[in-house]
Amino acid sequence: MGSTLWQGLVITVTGMGLVFLALGILVLAMIALDRLFRPKAEEALETGASEEPSAEEVVAITVALASLLTREEARVGDRQLGSALRDGPGAWSIVGRGQHLSVRKSRRA
Amino acid sequence: MGSTLWQGLVITVTGMGLVFLALGILVLAMIALDRLFRPKAEEALETGASEEPSAEEVVAITVALASLLTREEARVGDRQLGSALRDGPGAWSIVGRGQHLSVRKSRRA
Amino acid sequence: MGSTLWQGLVITVTGMGLVFLALGILVLAMIALDRLFRPKAEEALETGASEEPSAEEVVAITVALASLLTREEARVGDRQLGSALRDGPGAWSIVGRGQHLSVRKSRRA
Amino acid sequence: MNGELWGDLLRGFLSLTWGEGVMMMVGGILIYLAIVKHYEPMLLLPIGVGTILANLPLTGMTAGLRELQLHQPLPKEMGLFGVLYQAGIQNELFPLLIFVGVGAMTDFGPLLENPRLALMGAAGQFGIFGAMVLALAVGFPLKEAATIGIIGAADGPTAIYVATVLAPSLMAPVTVAAYSYMSLVPILKPPVMRLLTTKAERRIKMPYTSRPVSKTTRILFPVVATLLSALLVPLSAPLISMLMLGNLLRESGVVDRLAEAAQNELTNVVTIFLGLTVGATMSAESFLNWKTIAIFLIGLVAFVLDTAAGLLFAKLMNVLAGGTINPLIGAAGISAFPMSARVVHRFAQEEDFSNFLLMHAMGANTAGQIGSVMAGGVVLALLA
Amino acid sequence: MNGELWGDLLRGFLSLTWGEGVMMMVGGILIYLAIVKHYEPMLLLPIGVGTILANLPLTGMTAGLRELQLHQPLPKEMGLFGVLYQAGIQNELFPLLIFVGVGAMTDFGPLLENPRLALMGAAGQFGIFGAMVLALAVGFPLKEAATIGIIGAADGPTAIYVATVLAPSLMAPVTVAAYSYMSLVPILKPPVMRLLTTKAERRIKMPYTSRPVSKTTRILFPVVATLLSALLVPLSAPLISMLMLGNLLRESGVVDRLAEAAQNELTNVVTIFLGLTVGATMSAESFLNWKTIAIFLIGLVAFVLDTAAGLLFAKLMNVLAGGTINPLIGAAGISAFPMSARVVHRFAQEEDFSNFLLMHAMGANTAGQIGSVMAGGVVLALLA
Amino acid sequence: MNGELWGDLLRGFLSLTWGEGVMMMVGGILIYLAIVKHYEPMLLLPIGVGTILANLPLTGMTAGLRELQLHQPLPKEMGLFGVLYQAGIQNELFPLLIFVGVGAMTDFGPLLENPRLALMGAAGQFGIFGAMVLALAVGFPLKEAATIGIIGAADGPTAIYVATVLAPSLMAPVTVAAYSYMSLVPILKPPVMRLLTTKAERRIKMPYTSRPVSKTTRILFPVVATLLSALLVPLSAPLISMLMLGNLLRESGVVDRLAEAAQNELTNVVTIFLGLTVGATMSAESFLNWKTIAIFLIGLVAFVLDTAAGLLFAKLMNVLAGGTINPLIGAAGISAFPMSARVVHRFAQEEDFSNFLLMHAMGANTAGQIGSVMAGGVVLALLA
Ligand code: NA
Numbered sequence A, B, C: 001m002g003s004t005l006w007q008g009l010v011i012t013v014t015g016m017g018l019v020f021l022a023l024g025i026l027v028l029a030m031i032a033l034d035r036l037f038r039p040k041a042e043e044a045l046e047t048g049a050s051e052e053p054s055a056e057e058v059v060a061i062t063v064a065l066a067s068l069l070t071r072e073e074a075r076v077g078d079r080q081l082g083s084a085l086r087d088g089p090g091a092w093s094i095v096g097r098g099q100h101l102s103v104r105k106s107r108r109a
Numbered sequence D, E, F: 001m002n003g004e005l006w007g008d009l010l011r012g013f014l015s016l017t018w019g020e021g022v023m024m025m026v027g028g029i030l031i032y033l034a035i036v037k038h039y040e041p042m043l044l045l046p047i048g049v050g051t052i053l054a055n056l057p058l059t060g061m062t063a064g065l066r067e068l069q070l071h072q073p074l075p076k077e078m079g080l081f082g083v084l085y086q087a088g089i090q091n092e093l094f095p096l097l098i099f100v101g102v103g104a105m106t107d108f109g110p111l112l113e114n115p116r117l118a119l120m121g122a123a124g125q126f127g128i129f130g131a132m133v134l135a136l137a138v139g140f141p142l143k144e145a146a147t148i149g150i151i152g153a154a155d156g157p158t159a160i161y162v163a164t165v166l167a168p169s170l171m172a173p174v175t176v177a178a179y180s181y182m183s184l185v186p187i188l189k190p191p192v193m194r195l196l197t198t199k200a201e202r203r204i205k206m207p208y209t210s211r212p213v214s215k216t217t218r219i220l221f222p223v224v225a226t227l228l229s230a231l232l233v234p235l236s237a238p239l240i241s242m243l244m245l246g247n248l249l250r251e252s253g254v255v256d257r258l259a260e261a262a263q264n265e266l267t268n269v270v271t272i273f274l275g276l277t278v279g280a281t282m283s284a285e286s287f288l289n290w291k292t293i294a295i296f297l298i299g300l301v302a303f304v305l306d307t308a309a310g311l312l313f314a315k316l317m318n319v320l321a322g323g324t325i326n327p328l329i330g331a332a333g334i335s336a337f338p339m340s341a342r343v344v345h346r347f348a349q350e351e352d353f354s355n356f357l358l359m360h361a362m363g364a365n366t367a368g369q370i371g372s373v374m375a376g377g378v379v380l381a382l383l384a
């Protein structure tokens, strides 16, 4: 194996190591930030509970969002960089949140 | 006649020749583009026919647009580059299209 | 006193003199502009008179604006350069005008 | 020292020359025309301000400007106008950026519906060459004559672009003349139109068949126009390609963000810089001489010749086409958009209110935009 | 003289080389992909236009471009693309400005809600290094190999930035490859995801607990991320700091004017310039050779390796976490945003419509954005 | 080699100096003040970010910055901040562009309704000169003393502009001091106002007669103000003319597109660049020394002297005008807009809720904007 190729492997190991190290430290930093500045947890939890939709509501939301998604799916071709970044997660993330509620609910049930 | 002036005449002939040549080729190119990518002609025609307004409608549109035009005429002074380009042909072109329909109608009638 | 300090005092006197001179001339220019291009004064005065609100109206406006002001007061922290310049004098100047009307009224009364 | 200081500080008033005073008045007139008469205010207002500022003595704002124009070594400290001239005029960046915006604002639909109108946009460029010959006859050297002729392109950015290459010292008067006469199109064209057409010709109606133009054609047109123009007249490529880039951004339908940025952010900011800097080149020595008077007179001839040539060519087409073309639309084949088309339309309506030439005139007018850019490139190709 | 003139004027057609013609077709294909196939039109449309314009002969538009790339003395007259290259590519200004806009558009919320997802964004960079080794094996010198590897960052501005430093002559093909494969994410990823995961793994549900993230955390995150990255890998500082500056403008809540300007005015205008200029570097001699083919093939491998490494790492995490992590979200850990997250989400839904991975995939995706910038800095640190 | 690599990669942490750490904390404090305390966030947030980034070791982002400040030969590779400094600070472009935006946002109506208020804007500049004398007494050389005095102009772009010409090394602390104290106007002014006025004076009511100002006057004012200022103090021309250009775009009514572009696109984008670059000049060696402490202390004196001089001058005017002028409005005659006017208004209302000084204070405040620019030009004329 040529020395250049060997150098490449060294760079690969060093490089991936550094990238993991950097993002690993970032994980720790994010956890630390979260611990230090978490919004009053109990309040948030309680509010969350009280705001949790009923089973019927979840069904309604899911149906509505599913149809929204389908339409978005069709448009996905022209939703590249521009619009995607402009809109943020958009309907997708709403759907995600809605469905997850539903998942959590069904698990508990 | 001085040689510079003669040079000027040569440039004029050459220059106008080139400009006509360039725009002439562009005409051919536009015609070719149109032939190659014309929207399905029959459909368009049919739709056009069905969308053609009745005589009364034409009168109504013409009156409405004429008054619009008059007002626009008064504003024409401050409709230089900026607004003109921003607005595109605007009311003018609507009027043009409306009136032309009317002209065509009356000819056929 | 060192010569630099003396130079500073000279600059102070010269500088403030110049600034006053420049703005003084500007005052004269503004007065001249106003004289030359004042909007027909009588008309404006008359209109002003007829537009002057009744005592009840002044009270109502003042109360409304005072509450507006109070809210704005609370927000004043985040109304630095950006929003301030964007909004212009905003509610404040409306209030100012409203109140001044009231002051003038009460003086005359 | 104090006395010296005050002496220094009155230097502004004392060192004001007669020429600078006149130039400031010229700047004031441009501002007046822009605000009160609505003559191309987007450009003439900044140009007027630039003219006044550049002629105020001792401000240092024009430091480096003359050196840039004469390709001399630059001073260590550049003034604001030197900085702007270097940033966008000398390298021709600003006029090209304006063209991206113009292209994004232009709808070539009426032209694509009626391709033969494009020839009107060729005929309407005759004023460029006619005025050039006149300028040569008056004694201007060739490059200056061609720069003066470009007033006949009736197009500000083209005039700035060509002047920067051929005769930078004439850029200011040529640009101001071009914008002024563009504003005067509603006054300049009608007499020529009346003179060169018969009543019968003016009353010819041109039925408007709104042929649908496919999206494909609209998208391919700017690409094809760029290719053909650039291959035929390579030096027209910068101008025509930026115009057509803007149009492609518009017609592609997939980059509306960019098309809007080209029309607004980019155009507005560059327009301020461009106008200010063109105005700043209006020094007394470059403007207050017989050349400027000659430029304005010859420029007027250029506009008249544009109109006349367009009309006569349209008359010829009318004969060839068996009387179905109203010669008036030939007068719309210049770059000044959309005033030229409107003036023609209204003029025809004065003869017969039921005659609607607007869409045809619009087609000829957009052809005039392309034609003027082509002609600018041709002039550069033949002379640069 | 007349004959000479005409000869001159046909030079455009006559001097068109075979290579230039092919490159113009390449430009046309890019425009086609942008408009018809919606492949990253914001960038590929301007790149395609730039490619065509730069390969039109005799226009002078690329004057100075080659000299800038080779650090040779500049010509007296610069063409438009030379001017733009000097203004924003050579000094790396344009890609950095784009990053300010990207940062202002990015919501790191899903990542902050689930910090460990950040590791997916590290694993997803493996393609960079794997492709570099492959390029070395094929015979590319080290700096060029690393530049080719950066296609695996799946990030246009990072690719342009790194290429400008390490191998400017490869900037164009590497950038085009990166944007092309980013557009192909919905086609490239699913087969790899299917191959490397079991049905059971793909059906793992990850309950989404929308933990509130405090405003303080959101504001401190960009600052902390910049500090950590820049201290660890100083050469990543320009990229990461501009990304995080944009995000800080967004999250601070006190400078909405600036955040919006970064997202819109700044990004749109710079995008036009950046795309045009990258396209303008696509000369026949730099693009039409075996290197380009190799670059596209190796770039494809880079994308596949990114996906595979992300998936395998997520499988490892799943084992360690007792089966609570769906390995598919590992495939979202690259920079292409938000397509990567959406593709993963939809792929999981094809197995089980009730499985919603979107928010987790979004977190991994934004981590991929950070990871790719970090990896770009690492490559520069190890090689520049 | 591997060990060497890791050593290299820890260089970031290892080479961080004590001074750089402190400067990063200073940057953090500025960001804190901007976000939490809302101290001029549009400027202090970018300045804080620039400070942190410029003090991160080994990033290369400041390459060329010191050379530009010291007029030394430039390095071959410029960092981002070197590029931005060269593009807009060294040539004074950015502060001038900001002034176009400020002018387009400013309504001189209240001043035009009550022209004599303009004199308040002259008195309010005393702090500039008083602080300069104090700085001289403390031992600063003349140009540095004048640069410190300019904090009393209470105007960011003026401070940056003057500092760039007279003492570039003091630009950062002077600018930060100016913006900080501008934010503290609501805290700094009231004690001085209370100390220097009697209760009776504070209760003087000034009836507000909303005199209509004609459009002609509004349009001519910026032109006339430019001419007078530039002829009297030529070096004030760049500052005052850009302020008045913006105002003319606004008041002309015919170029709303340009006026809006000046207020938004131009101002926002330039503000980001300007703040970042000013922050980037905050190196440990230029900031962490007794000079900076002295600058902040003397700057505080400048603000107090501004207020005091304004008040005392207004008291004099009140005597001359027979008790019809509330001396408090003299405290509004500085550039910090519109906070100064609001603080005065509220202070008067605390004495008597029925007293509305706002419109008069606004007039004095806009006069302060003109006065501060004039004073900046005067300082340059006397010292540059
Ligand atoms: Na034109």
Ligand code: NA
Pocket (backbone or CB within 6 Å): E153, E154, E155, E158, E335, E368, E369, E370, E372, E373
């Ligand atoms: Na990335």
Ligand code: NA
Pocket (backbone or CB within 6 Å): F153, F154, F155, F158, F335, F368, F369, F370, F372, F373
């Ligand atoms: Na000021």
